[in-house]
Every structure is written in structure tokens, then in C-alpha cells.
Amino acid sequence: MRSTLLSQITTNLAGSNVSVSQELPWNSGGQVLYSKNKKHFYLDEEQESREEFIKTLDKNDVEQKTITLNGYLTVDAKNQPGDMSNVVANIIAANSSITTTIDNSVDVTTEIEDDDITYTFEFNFITII
């Protein structure tokens, strides 16, 4: 799922001011990569949670599986790339590349620290198993 989403985001951001990294957002010298490498989008590893969706008497319960992926992008808060709104929209639009789900959603939050603004994208993909 991560590779599919990352591939679609790479396609969607081609020609923009933002690059897409294939790496995980690991720390380098005590600093996360997306903070160190501005204007580079990083996608974290998949997180999975399962919860009971329908209980049955014979214990063949139906479960709801939610896969969450967090993406990070840091840019200069004062001088954001001119196409930033398009970049955000194109990252969000990439969630439709994941199929065979019953619900895809994206939440975008921002956080400013010093002169950087970090966009955090939380992708949620829900399937029934």
C-alpha cells in the first residue's frame, strides 16, 4: 500500500517545486529528514489497527482494518513554494490510488516551528476482513 501511494504522489508532484523521497522519515543527526531536507515529501511506514466490526455467535467475527500512513513535508514558512496549494491538493488526491477499500480519508495538519512549516498528511484506508 505504501509503495502504491508513494508512486501516485510521485506522479502527482512531477514538475512541482516539491520532490518525493523514497526513504522513510528517519532521523539523521538528531533531526528528522523532512525537517532537514525541506521541500521533500516523506511517507512513513504503514500502521495497522483492527477492531471488531460485527460480532457473530459462532465467533466468525467480521473485522475492520485501518491502515494509516503519515506523510511529512517541511517548507520555509515565510517563503513557501508558489505552487504549495497545488502540492497539497495533489498529495491529497493520491489517496484515490488505493482501491479495494470501503473508505479512504486524508487529514492535513500544519505546525510551525521557527521559520519552518511542516505539513503532516494522515492517510487512512479502511477495509473489511
Place this chain on the structure above:
Amino acid sequence: MAVINVSAGNEAVLVLGDAAANANVASGATTGLVVPNMQDITINNSTGIFRFKTLDNTAESAVTTPATNQISLNAVVDANAFFGTGAGSIDTVIDTGLFGCSKNKTKVFFEVAFDGRDSGSKYFKGSGFISGLAPTVNMDSPVWITPVTIEVDGDFTEAVLS
């Protein structure tokens, strides 16, 4: 006093077959269709009542009439149980599934155990017709679920698994 619960291994079980011998709820029996994925099951034994008033009485009188017997349940749709597995088994209910039995108006025999399939479990048996199938799905509940009603022909017979 002995409360009957549905903890693991002691769940309510409904087995259907096209003959009384096939609808066998005993542990190890494989001749009938064990209805899978039931969410709930209700056994109805509703005695009919005829009420009448007389001039010399201040309250209605009542007499009983034959009971309406019914088994109703809701289940997550299992493709094999609902549509059948096709020809090949020894039982029509397994072959044609719940939908086939309903559509073809096949008489089905049933055994419904209260407390699992092991010895000592109380169960009802009888025969009837499958009715009330209404599979439904929507995006808030994206799994097919259907009610099932067995309109019982005659009476329930109570027994205990040996």
C-alpha cells in the same frame, strides 16, 4: 438454576437439512447445513388467543388457539450458505443454500441447540419453510446481512443431546 450462555464453544447452533436425519445438531454431524455467522436467533412459540366478551362478565374471557411457531435470525451472508455449493452433497439445503430453499419452497428440517453441540445441550427440532430473506448492505455497514425466518410447520419438539 442454570443460566444458558453463549460463551465460546457453547453458542447457539442452527442446523438445516432436507430430511430430519440430516438436520443433526450433534457434535461431529456433517450432513446438514450449519447456518454460519448468525448475529442473533429468536425462537417464537406464540400461542394464539381468542378473546370474547359476555354480558354476565366484567372482563374478557380467553381461549387458546394453535400456536404460531417461528425461528428468526440475522446473519452475515456467507456465499456458500446463502447460494449453495451446487450439486454434490447429500443434502438439498447445502446444494441450493438458503436462497435456493426459499425460492424453491423446499421444506427444511431443523435442529436448534441452545448451548452448543455437545451432550447435555437442549435443542428444538421440527420442520418448516425458509422465508423473509432480505439481504442488505450499505456504506455504513458494508457487509451483506440478511434476516432469515423459518416458518415452522407444526410444533417444536424439545430434546437433549446425548
